[in-house]
Amino acid sequence: MKEVSVLCPGTIANLVCGFDILGLCLNAPADRMQVKLLRESTVVIQSADGYALPSDPQKNTAGAPLVEMLKQLEEGIGFEVTIHKQIKPGSGIGSSAASAAGAVVAANLLLNNRFEKEDLVRFALFGEKVASGVKHADNIAPCIYGGITLIRSIFPLDIVSIPAPPLYITLVHPQIEVRTSDARQILRKEIQLKDAIRQWGNIAGLVAGFMKSDYDLIGRSLEDVIIEPLRSILIPGFHEVKKRSKEAGALGGGISGSGPSIFMLSQTGPVALSVESLMKETYTALGIDFKTYVTTINNKGIQLLTD
Amino acid sequence: MKEVSVLCPGTIANLVCGFDILGLCLNAPADRMQVKLLRESTVVIQSADGYALPSDPQKNTAGAPLVEMLKQLEEGIGFEVTIHKQIKPGSGIGSSAASAAGAVVAANLLLNNRFEKEDLVRFALFGEKVASGVKHADNIAPCIYGGITLIRSIFPLDIVSIPAPPLYITLVHPQIEVRTSDARQILRKEIQLKDAIRQWGNIAGLVAGFMKSDYDLIGRSLEDVIIEPLRSILIPGFHEVKKRSKEAGALGGGISGSGPSIFMLSQTGPVALSVESLMKETYTALGIDFKTYVTTINNKGIQLLTD
Numbered sequence: 075m076k077e078v079s080v081l082c083p084g085t086i087a088n089l090v091c092g093f094d095i096l097g098l099c100l101n102a103p104a105d106r107m108q109v110k111l112l113r114e115s116t117v118v119i120q121s122a123d124g125y126a127l128p129s130d131p132q133k134n135t136a137g138a139p140l141v142e143m144l145k146q147l148e149e150g151i152g153f154e155v156t157i158h159k160q161i162k163p164g165s166g167i168g169s170s171a172a173s174a175a176g177a178v179v180a181a182n183l184l185l186n187n188r189f190e191k192e193d194l195v196r197f198a199l200f201g202e203k204v205a206s207g208v209k210h211a212d213n214i215a216p217c218i219y220g221g222i223t224l225i226r227s228i229f230p231l232d233i234v235s236i237p238a239p240p241l242y243i244t245l246v247h248p249q250i251e252v253r254t255s256d257a258r259q260i261l262r263k264e265i266q267l268k269d270a271i272r273q274w275g276n277i278a279g280l281v282a283g284f285m286k287s288d289y290d291l292i293g294r295s296l297e298d299v300i301i302e303p304l305r306s307i308l309i310p311g312f313h314e315v316k317k318r319s320k321e322a323g324a325l326g327g328g329i330s331g332s333g334p335s336i337f338m339l340s341q342t343g344p345v346a347l348s349v350e351s352l353m354k355e356t357y358t359a360l361g362i363d364f365k366t367y368v369t370t371i372n373n374k375g376i377q378l379l380t381d
Numbered sequence: 382m383k384e385v386s387v388l389c390p391g392t393i394a395n396l397v398c399g400f401d402i403l404g405l406c407l408n409a410p411a412d413r414m415q416v417k418l419l420r421e422s423t424v425v426i427q428s429a430d431g432y433a434l435p436s437d438p439q440k441n442t443a444g445a446p447l448v449e450m451l452k453q454l455e456e457g458i459g460f461e462v463t464i465h466k467q468i469k470p471g472s473g474i475g476s477s478a479a480s481a482a483g484a485v486v487a488a489n490l491l492l493n494n495r496f497e498k499e500d501l502v503r504f505a506l507f508g509e510k511v512a513s514g515v516k517h518a519d520n521i522a523p524c525i526y527g528g529i530t531l532i533r534s535i536f537p538l539d540i541v542s543i544p545a546p547p548l549y550i551t552l553v554h555p556q557i558e559v560r561t562s563d564a565r566q567i568l569r570k571e572i573q574l575k576d577a578i579r580q581w582g583n584i585a586g587l588v589a590g591f592m593k594s595d596y597d598l599i600g601r602s603l604e605d606v607i608i609e610p611l612r613s614i615l616i617p618g619f620h621e622v623k624k625r626s627k628e629a630g631a632l633g634g635g636i637s638g639s640g641p642s643i644f645m646l647s648q649t650g651p652v653a654l655s656v657e658s659l660m661k662e663t664y665t666a667l668g669i670d671f672k673t674y675v676t677t678i679n680n681k682g683i684q685l686l687t688d
Contacts, residue, residue: 095582226586227579232601234589267570267607270577272534275402277581278588279533282541285592294539300574 077110078183079379082176083372084161085168086243086337087212090296090328091276095225096236097168097216099372100243103160105172106379107136109180112152117141120156127157135170135201136177142197143178143189153181162365165247166331171213174201179218179376192231194218199228206255213331220375222284239287241371242346244324246315246353247335249363252308257332260304269299289325289341296326296339309334311356318352343368384417385490386686389483390679391468392475393550393644394519397603397635398583402532403543404475404523406679407550410467412479413686414443416487419459424448427463434464442477442508443484449504450485450496460488469672472554473638478520481508486525486683499538501525506535514562520638527682529591546594548678549653551631553622553660554642556670559615564639567611576606596632596648603633603646616641618663625659650675 082105089096112118117131117140131137136155144152155177161169178197182189189197195218199209215223215233226232279295282288306312306329319338320326323345327338336353340346350366357364389412396403419425424438424447438444443462451459462484468476482505489496496504502525506516522530522540533539586602589595613619613636626645627633630652634645643660647653657673664671 092581092585094578095585224582224585224589226582226598226602232586234586234598236585236589261574263574264571265574265577267568267572270572270580270607271401273577274399274581274584275531275533277585278399278402278531278543279539279541281585281588282531282543282592285589291533291541295533300577 076184077108078180079106079108080176080180080183081105081377081379082107082172083217083375085171085213085216087168087210087331088301088329089222089280090298090302090326091273091280093298093301094210094212095277096222096280097212097225098222098243099216099220099375100167100245100367100369101372102367102369103167105160105176106158107173107176107180108156109177109184110154111184112154113150114152115144115149116152117144118152118154120154122156122158133204135205136173138200138204139174139178139197140181142200143181153177153184162247164251164253166252166329166333166335167245167247168213168217168331170201170205171198171217174198175214175217176376177201183378191218192233195231195233206258208258216375218375221371221373224281236281236284238284238371239289242340242343243369243371244319244338244340244346244349244353245330245335245367245369246357247365248309248311248357249365250310250334252332252334257305257308260308261301262304265300272299292339293325296328298328302328305329305333309336310362311360312336314356315353318356319349322348322352324349383491384415385487386413386415387483387487387490388412388684388686389414389479390524390683392478392520392523394475394517394638395608395636396529396587397605397609397633398580398587400605400608401517401519402584403529403587404519404532405529405550406523406527406682407474407552407674407676408679409674409676410474412467412483413465414480414483414487415463416484416491417461418491419461420457421459422451422456423459424451425459425461427461429463429465440511442512443480445507445511446481446485446504447488449507450488460484460491469554471558471560473559473636473640473642474552474554475520475524475638477508477512478505478524481505482521482524483683484508490685498525499540502538502540513565515565523682525682528678528680531588543588543591545591545678546596549647549650550676550678551626551645551647551653551656551660552637552642552674552676553664554672555616555618555664556672557617557641559639559641564612564615567615568608569611572607579606599646600632603635605635609635612636612640616643617669618667619643621663622660625663626656629655629659631656
């Protein structure tokens with residue numbers, strides 16, 4: 075194999091109460107990426123669409139992880155990456171993680187799976203560092219492992235797959251800019267112990283709800299008393315979408331990653347579709363361009379495309 | 382039925398990283414309690430052993446919950462409670478919860494289970510209020526439900542049973558006094574967000590570890606970066622017991638409730654017994670009186686005793 079194409083799915087980090095530790099892999103949207111094996115120790119980045127991505131591999135979210143991987147390979151191996159972006163950068167749906175994770179998973183396929191999944195996460199973290207200044211794995215891990223993942227710890231890396239029942243996910247991406255670094259700066263460094271206790275009760279409830287396939291418990295646990303009150307200020311329409319989605323029967327939801335996208339989880343397809351309708355109504359009324367997706371959990375993560 | 386005897390088990394609140402939200406029911410130690418149905422609206426408390434418990438029911442951990450229950454009953458129903466305490470008050474093994482929960486469970490048996498388990502938890506919370514000034518359910522819930530319980534929320538009350546694999550528990554109660562109220566005062570009202578993130582990663586890992594029967598994950602998640610560093614100061618021998626227990630093969634453990642008891646979880650009986658030995662060695666060397674228990678998870682909670 076000298077060249078592979080992979081499908082790199084979007085992901086939802088945080089899942090409301092699980093700030094920095096939980097993530098979920100989506101069936102849509104997804105990037106497509108081709109990676110070619112080269113006979114010299116170099117990384118070449120090509121963009122196949124309108125996005126002005128940095129061509130210096132060190133500064134590129136797909137390139138930096140491959141530069142790290144190269145350090146562990148013998149001389150005379152390199153990669154050329156062509157990215158077909160579907161997940162808009164800055165959407166909060168794991169665009170940078172899809173590039174970072176996709177590049178290393180594809181490269182690893184070309185190397186006959188020489189590296190373990192955990193190694194791939196470690197390489198891909200360098201892409202997140204480039205994108206947001208922080209090595210966070212809550213998009214990368216679900217993108218590589220599929221399904222819902224818990225990052226119990228980053229140093230040392232400890233990734234746990236969390237089984238979950240079927241869920242429908244409705245996403246709206248209002249086309250406004252919220253930079254991950256800005257969304258991080260709005261947070262307080264100190265929080266109230268009583269709020270933290272409420273939050274970890276919800277996190278424990280959410281994990282138990284997923285593993286027990288208890289939809290009511292999932293819904294009750296989708297509450298964030300620490301991050302959402304601050305970050306939702308940056309997203310017009312947030313509270314209306316959330317309120318109306320719950321009224322329409324959604325289990326709950328919140329900010330996808332650091333925003334501005336909003337996601338809602340539903341037990342049935344019809345509810346997920348009516349949530350999409352009210353999201354469209356809300357942003358049309360606000361006069362803000364948007365894009366919506368109705369999708370399900372992707373339990374496979376990044377997949378090889380065979381033509 | 383005019384009189385019942387119940388066995389009221391000890392419980393471990395917090396379970397290291399789950400401060401105020403997790404609790405585990407023990408097979409030992411346990412109190413014994415007799416409750417007699419009276420024909421007048423009153424609550425009478427008798428102590429069958431040396432402990433000087435308040436005889437005013439309003440000020441007694443078993444009495445206050447019954448006083449609350451009486452408010453929801455017709456005239457002409459009362460209870461006489463005789464407590465045989467085995468769980469030493471102030472041990473950190475849920476002594477007050479055993480009294481509070483035992484009284485209402487026994488009374489409910491005499492009333493042909495008129496109340497739901499959740500109602501019983503609500504009544505029993507008044508006992509915890511008497512004992513420590515705070516309505517906390519992390520001992521009461523496991524005492525009534527058995528097994529491991531999550532208190533996702535107290536207001537509104539939301540209790541979730543967490544399935545777990547077989548575990549051995551080794552407990553040591555060094556005979557020093559640590560009052561629950563003192564142990565609460567030592568805590569900080571504000572904590573670092575980064576510490577909270579680490580903590581909720583561990584809580585999610587612990588719940589997932591229990592539900593996946595993943596002993597290694599349970600062990601890795603038994604880490605508390607917020608409460609233990611402060612409270613362990615009050616318990617001589619704590620760090621030595623913890624370090625040596627892990628070296629002996631224990632999965633991990635920490636302070637039971639607000640202390641001073643220390644518990645360790647093990648996958649096998651022989652490890653649990655060697656943990657007991659080293660606990661004995663440690664406190665003998667320190668010249669502190671102690672009591673130890675080697676036990677397992679009690680999945681039934683409070684049980685009716687039939688002679």
